[in-house]
């Protein structure tokens with residue numbers, strides 16, 4: 461299981477900025493209220509340190525109302541958490557008004573690990589200038605602190621955000637859709653904001669709620685109340701009594717903001733933003749291997765027939781973003797090439813080839829192609845068992861040379877592992893083959909052919925390391941490949 465992520469919101473409701481549209485800029489907090497926030501945060505930090513391992517929590521993002529980074533207790537608590545072996549990353553949303561040197565000194569003195577720090581910096585054009593804000597982002601970045609910067613997509617602020625993008629010098633600048641716009645963005649505005657933030661199209665896409673995608677996340681409030689995400693209703697359980705993550709509940713129709721949709725378990729979130737996508741810091745693999753059935757496309761239906769479904773809109777948007785960034789997209793499938801291309805005809809133009817037939821056929825379009833071949837001679841053994849075992853033999857060849865065999869049974873007779881082993885023990889003696897089961901298909905390929913090996917070869921052809929590649933899939937056939945291509949994991 462991948463590690464889980466928590467969002468925490470304290471009882472803080474005040475800010476040192478005074479943006480006209482924001483309620484927290486007008487809410488001064490008394491010493492007593494601030495003290496309460498401090499005590500709640502410190503108690504949460506202690507309990508997270510104790511329970512991160514048991515609850516399998518790897519990351520925390522603090523999402524305060526108002527500004528928390530002007531209060532030293534947040535600096536210290538984040539430092540303490542980052543020192544914990546269980547915690548991979550600790551982040552906070554901030555207006556970046558704090559002193560970078562004071563913060564980093566204090567963070568390190570409190571035992572903080574800079575490599576685990578993540579900042580989500582929001583630009584407030586009423587309160588700071590493009591140059592001041594960008595300089596602070598660069599200062600942090602140059603000190604090795606990972607961060608994203610961003611702002612709301614107010615159409616009037618377009619020139620400012622374009623200037624900010626320039627000055628950020630490669631640091632990712634996100635743009636949130638403007639909730640109070642009361643109209644749709646014009647095509648020109650979409651394009652302009654998309655030019656600033658290539659992920660902006662994801663902001664504009666409706667994401668229908670699906671609580672099943674939210675198993676590994678929790679939103680914790682200062683008093684211990686829990687929600688599945690920042691916009692879902694409270695759950696019955698409280699943080700202090702939690703023994704495991706509760707079954708996610710959600711009464712929302714849509715996951716309407718980044719903190720909601722960006723933290724779902726959809727694989728594209730991880731491809732674009734790494735294992736803890738809520739930090740919103742994009743990663744840039746040089747290549748991405750993507751399984752087809754059950755990953756790019758919905759899995760086959762119960763009768764074993766491929767569903768006649770399209771790629772989901774969020775997947776399509778993610779693929780277009782990656783292709784726009786010149787990331788090499790590659791299929792990694794057990795399907796033969798032709799079938800894969802037919803199933804993926806709407807997206808194949810974005811792909812540069814891939815691993816087909818479970819690794820027996822590798823393609824880098826227009827450049828290279830190779831096959832792991834099988835000997836023909838043992839087909840006679842398979843034919844002899846046809847009646848006894850109730851299968852048909854399908855063969856896949858290139859220029860007459862065999863590279864894959866499928867032993868196909870009726871859909872209601874899926875292969876059992878013992879049956880497959882029995883067949884293989886009777887025919888494969890001395891032959892270098894391996895098999896895998898896909899419901900009613902027993903697939904046989906060369907022992908040298910697998911997705912991991914295919915990924916290795918394709919990376920070599922591309923002149924990149926497998927460490928610079930990412931891979932996604934949902935079956936045992938994908939595991940080794942995903943282990944090998946674990947970019948930024």
Ligand code: SF4
Pocket residue numbers: 668669670671673674688689690691692709710711712714715716720721724
């Ligand atoms: S609204 Fe929140 S809890 Fe509900 S499905 Fe979306 S992200 Fe998950």
